[in-house]
Amino acid sequence: MExxxxxxxxxxxxxxxxxxxxxxxxxxVQTTLGLVGESGSGKSTLARVIAGLITPAExxxxxxxxxxGKRRSRQQRKMIQMVFQNPDSSLNPKHTIKQIIxxxxxxHKIVDRSQVENRCRELLRMVHLDEHALNRYPHEFSGGQRxxxxxxxxxxxxxxILIADEPTSALDVSVxxxxxxxLSKLKSELKLTMLFISHDLGVINAISDTVAVxxxxxxxxxxxxEQFFTRPETDYGYELxxxxxxxxx
Amino acid sequence: xxHMEAALQPLHAGTKKNSFIRKALRTPTFLCGSIxxxxxVFMAVFAPYLTPYDPSQLDLSAALQPxxxxxxxxxxxxxxxxxxxxxxxxxxxxKVMVLAEIIPFILGVFIGMAAGYFGxxxxxxxxxxxxxxxxxxxxxxxIIIAFVSGTGxxxxxxxxxxxxxxxxxxxxxxxxxxxxxxxxxxSAKMLGLSDVRIILKHLLPNVLPQxxxxxxxDMALLLVAIVTLGYLGIGIAxxxxxxxxxxxxxxxxxxxxWWLSAMPGLAVVYTGIALSLIGDGLADIWRR
Amino acid sequence: xxxxxxxxxxxxxxxxxxxxxxxxxxxxxxxxSGESLGLVGESGSGKSLTLRSILGLLPSSIRQAGGKIxxxxxxxxxxxxxxxSLDPLSPIVxxxxxxxxxxxxxxxxxxxxxxxxxxxxxxxxxxxxxKDRYPRQLSGGQCQRVVIAMALARKPDILLCxxxxxxxxxxxQKQILDTITxxxxxxxxxxxxxxxNLAVAxxxxxxxxxxxxGRIVEQGDTMQVVGHSKDPYTRMLIxxxxxxxxxxxRAE
Numbered sequence: 100m101e102x103x104x105x106x107x108x109x110x111x112x113x114x115x116x117x118x119x120x121x122x123x124x125x126x127x128v129q130t131t132l133g134l135v136g137e138s139g140s141g142k143s144t145l146a147r148v149i150a151g152l153i154t155p156a157e158x159x160x161x162x163x164x165x166x167x168g169k170r171r172s173r174q175q176r177k178m179i180q181m182v183f184q185n186p187d188s189s190l191n192p193k194h195t196i197k198q199i200i201x202x203x204x205x206x207h208k209i210v211d212r213s214q215v216e217n218r219c220r221e222l223l224r225m226v227h228l229d230e231h232a233l234n235r236y237p238h239e240f241s242g243g244q245r246x247x248x249x250x251x252x253x254x255x256x257x258x259x260i261l262i263a264d265e266p267t268s269a270l271d272v273s274v275x276x277x278x279x280x281x282l283s284k285l286k287s288e289l290k291l292t293m294l295f296i297s298h299d300l301g302v303i304n305a306i307s308d309t310v311a312v313x314x315x316x317x318x319x320x321x322x323x324x325e326q327f328f329t330r331p332e333t334d335y336g337y338e339l340x341x342x343x344x345x346x347x348x
Numbered sequence: 349x350x351h352m353e354a355a356l357q358p359l360h361a362g363t364k365k366n367s368f369i370r371k372a373l374r375t376p377t378f379l380c381g382s383i384x385x386x387x388x389v390f391m392a393v394f395a396p397y398l399t400p401y402d403p404s405q406l407d408l409s410a411a412l413q414p415x416x417x418x419x420x421x422x423x424x425x426x427x428x429x430x431x432x433x434x435x436x437x438x439x440x441x442x443k444v445m446v447l448a449e450i451i452p453f454i455l456g457v458f459i460g461m462a463a464g465y466f467g468x469x470x471x472x473x474x475x476x477x478x479x480x481x482x483x484x485x486x487x488x489x490x491i492i493i494a495f496v497s498g499t500g501x502x503x504x505x506x507x508x509x510x511x512x513x514x515x516x517x518x519x520x521x522x523x524x525x526x527x528x529x530x531x532x533x534x535s536a537k538m539l540g541l542s543d544v545r546i547i548l549k550h551l552l553p554n555v556l557p558q559x560x561x562x563x564x565x566d567m568a569l570l571l572v573a574i575v576t577l578g579y580l581g582i583g584i585a586x587x588x589x590x591x592x593x594x595x596x597x598x599x600x601x602x603x604x605x606w607w608l609s610a611m612p613g614l615a616v617v618y619t620g621i622a623l624s625l626i627g628d629g630l631a632d633i634w635r636r
Numbered sequence: 637x638x639x640x641x642x643x644x645x646x647x648x649x650x651x652x653x654x655x656x657x658x659x660x661x662x663x664x665x666x667x668x669s670g671e672s673l674g675l676v677g678e679s680g681s682g683k684s685l686t687l688r689s690i691l692g693l694l695p696s697s698i699r700q701a702g703g704k705i706x707x708x709x710x711x712x713x714x715x716x717x718x719x720x721s722l723d724p725l726s727p728i729v730x731x732x733x734x735x736x737x738x739x740x741x742x743x744x745x746x747x748x749x750x751x752x753x754x755x756x757x758x759x760x761x762x763x764x765x766x767k768d769r770y771p772r773q774l775s776g777g778q779c780q781r782v783v784i785a786m787a788l789a790r791k792p793d794i795l796l797c798x799x800x801x802x803x804x805x806x807x808x809q810k811q812i813l814d815t816i817t818x819x820x821x822x823x824x825x826x827x828x829x830x831x832x833n834l835a836v837a838x839x840x841x842x843x844x845x846x847x848x849x850g851r852i853v854e855q856g857d858t859m860q861v862v863g864h865s866k867d868p869y870t871r872m873l874i875x876x877x878x879x880x881x882x883x884x885x886r887a888e
Contacts, residue, residue: 137805138776152534176540183531191532193553202549203539249535256539271678272832272876298806301878328881340883342810344835346874347862 102163378629456516464524709793
């Protein structure tokens with residue numbers, strides 16, 4: 100699956116409001132693209148367009164030479180998975196962890212019915228959770244643990260692209276680092292391409308290879324991480340970086 | 349244990365069934381309502397063993413007798429034992445109440461989920477339908493149906509099938525459209541699961557608790573409707589004992605032998621309170 | 637050693653729920669006149685509750701089980717949610733004028749003039765003098781400026797801030813924090829600043845107080861705490877602040 104994802108000329112409008120304006124973006128394979136922007140920049144909307152949850156008014160999303168249209172096939176759906184911001188509403192409160200992680204495995208027949216429980220245990224191990232979690236319900240876990248479960252669910256279908264939409268914003272700082280490390284580790288182990296969205300530039304610096312900046316529905320700058328954080332191309336990029344409160348050295 | 353290890357421990361143990369029973373035992377409204385209902389259902393089910401007399405047994409010589417050791421609640425105008433009639437009427441009324449609710453409940457929940465989940469034109473169509481039906485008063489529809497298909501149990505079932513689903517559809521629609529915005533639905537879609545599967549396996553377990561709570565109140569209201577129709581003479585037909593007809597029968601004697609009408613009335617109130625308490629209790633349990 | 641009374645003194649404060657579950661345990665801190673104290677901690681550390689108890693704004697399910705709070709001056713508070721802090725049905729100059737009227741002994745007309753001046757001092761447009769606006773017509777950052785103005789209308793000696801910029805974008809946050817710093821220089825009030833962001837607290841405050849699970853784990857000079865902390869929890873919080881490379885200065 101060495102096909103890279105391209106966003107071509109995507110526009111999304113809600114009534115009179117333009118959420119995304121002619122976005123061109125490429126996700127190079129097996130790299131992490133950090134998507135930065137303030138509220139109203141459209142970064143979440145872009146993520147949802149790529150994820151297939153929102154249909155653009157114009158433009159298209161291409162995976163290699165294949166267009167990902169409005170109605171995606173099951174195969175296409177499996178290739179792009181997402182981890183969301185709010186750990187409280189990411190997991191079905193009425194399902195056990197085993198159901199949450201195992202459902203897609205069964206539905207897509209990724210493993211035999213008899214192997215599902217083993218595979219679930221393996222997935223939990225990969226996200227550093229104990230196997231006893233399988234019979235428990237989401238409300239019995241902390242925010243950080245729930246995000247790990249959401250990650251396990253996302254990787255269960257063996258995607259090639261993982262979108263993380265502010266996955267640590269709702270978590271305490273002490274937990275944030277471990278979740279970021281987990282995502283990094285999984286990215287290299289599973290050879291994922293990652294789109295990581297955050298308003299926190301410190302997080303973006305920790306995890307990205309490339310940085311893309313959005314502002315009011317437009318893509319303003321795309322640079323390598325090193326380039327962006329020391330010598331941003333645009334005034335807005337510079338404004339963002341100067342505004343971050345830094346620890347006294 | 350450092351904070352990382354602490355992060356790996358689940359917060360508190362306990363499976364779902366355990367915690368429901370434990371919470372239920374600590375909720376006085378639910379306990380009270382359940383006990384009340386259990387007593388009623390027990391008496392209704394074991395009516396033949398609990399009642400001293402046959403409810404249709406006439407004894408005109410013993411008509412209109414006050415409560416005594418022989419007839420605990422006295423006798424009605426045809427000499428039938430009131431206590432036995434009351435219990436047998438519970439059988440009839442509770443049976444109709446439950447049976448009449450089944451189809452509207454299922455129909456309403458599914459229509460509500462469809463409207464809330466799909467939104468757009470599906471939602472508009474369903475809302476249009478519910479708004480149209482709601483414009484007609486319930487009793488008006490019942491009377492019309494009574495004329496068309498005859499009075500009695502059948503008429504109640506048909507009427508309720510036509511209009512009873514609406515209250516469920518509205519409540520469940522609201523819930524479903526709220527849930528639709530939550531990320532666990534989005535992730536189910538992203539995993540490639542079909543809409544039908546998402547509605548049945550993901551959405552349904554989350555709307556069912558609220559639906560059951562509505563069911564309790566709706567049953568109480570339906571019971572009142574059944575009894576009212578019986579009172580008006582277009583409900584359950586005599587000689588089948590029914591609280592409504594019993595209230596009607598006792599009406600001419602309201603000043604002298606008030607218990608003839610009051611007892612069945614109290615039975616309705618009792619059932620209504622029991623159902624209400626169960627509904628409230630469930631709401632308390634599931635809120636925590 | 638200056639023998640000046642601190643303007644705010646919290647001694648051995650303990651807060652519990654109605655069923656005696658401890659939320660804040662034996663917390664002591666003090667703030668001198670014109671000083672800034674940063675109260676830092678994660679969720680559940682008790683920092684917000686401590687702040688609210690200074691004003692007596694605890695929810696009804698929480699009791700003060702012990703300790704004493706002495707404030708030698710007027711307090712005012714700025715909350716986290718700017719839009720939720722304002723009356724949605726009332727235009728902002730009127731809201732602010734009302735606060736001025738009740739806190740400073742002036743006429744209604746004078747209150748309105750003072751209100752407009754205060755808003756201008758906080759960077760809101762002059763057009764407000766002629767056309768009043770409703771909170772929903774303002775951005776989050778502008779609403780927060782109005783809230784700060786309302787706090788300052790009390791002419792406080794102590795400004796209490798409960799995560800005032802957490803809900804705002806980073807560029808807006810910088811503007812608000814700069815505004816607060818400038819106002820503090822000009823008006824000389826003391827400040828207690830609650831936040832989970834150690835970098836913000838270090839930038840704004842001369843002294844820091846780190847809280848964990850209802851207790852203070854470390855307290856002292858900001859540079860001392862950030863540079864030479866011995867407490868493991870504080871060290872963890874410091875390490876958790878993700879570093880940014882130095883930004884090269886731009887030629888203007």
